[in-house]
Amino acid sequence: MILDDIKKANIEALKAKNSNARAVYGVVMTKAMLETVKKREKNEELTDADMVAILQKTIKELTDEQDSYKKVGNTEQANLIEQQKNTIAVFLPKMMSDEEIEKVISSLDDKSIPTVMKHFKQNYAGKVDMSRVSQVLKSKF
Numbered sequence: 001m002i003l004d005d006i007k008k009a010n011i012e013a014l015k016a017k018n019s020n021a022r023a024v025y026g027v028v029m030t031k032a033m034l035e036t037v038k039k040r041e042k043n044e045e046l047t048d049a050d051m052v053a054i055l056q057k058t059i060k061e062l063t064d065e066q067d068s069y070k071k072v073g074n075t076e077q078a079n080l081i082e083q084q085k086n087t088i089a090v091f092l093p094k095m096m097s098d099e100e101i102e103k104v105i106s107s108l109d110d111k112s113i114p115t116v117m118k119h120f121k122q123n124y125a126g127k128v129d130m131s132r133v134s135q136v137l138k139s140k141f
Helices: 002-015 019-041 048-071 075-089 098-107 113-123 130-140
Strands: none
Touching: 002 019, 002 048, 019 048, 019 075, 048 075, 098 113, 098 130, 113 130
16 A cells, blocks of 8 residues: 555654655645545545555645745755655556546546546556546547
């Protein structure tokens, strides 16, 4: 599971005294724990798809923060954030290419937007950027 891999990487970062990596691992693990609590209230377990969503959201937040530092000219902090993004991006699964998305859409009987988006959300959560699915669907079908 992705969370277990992150915990192992956190221990390695601790041993290597890598405070930048430890900081971002701490953020991700905290978000995972909060999500676990929410899931337990519904008698559900934290899944890898949930972890992918947490990682993607964290990377988006870091990108926004990095842009703010770049605007004020703090390149040192922006570089640290770039390292943090790269540190956790390793745990994300490989995203589907436009060709793979197109192939899946072609195999569907109903190519209406709601049906296609629902299919990708249910079967490919965390492995595909939903905005890419929408763009491919609108441009090819």
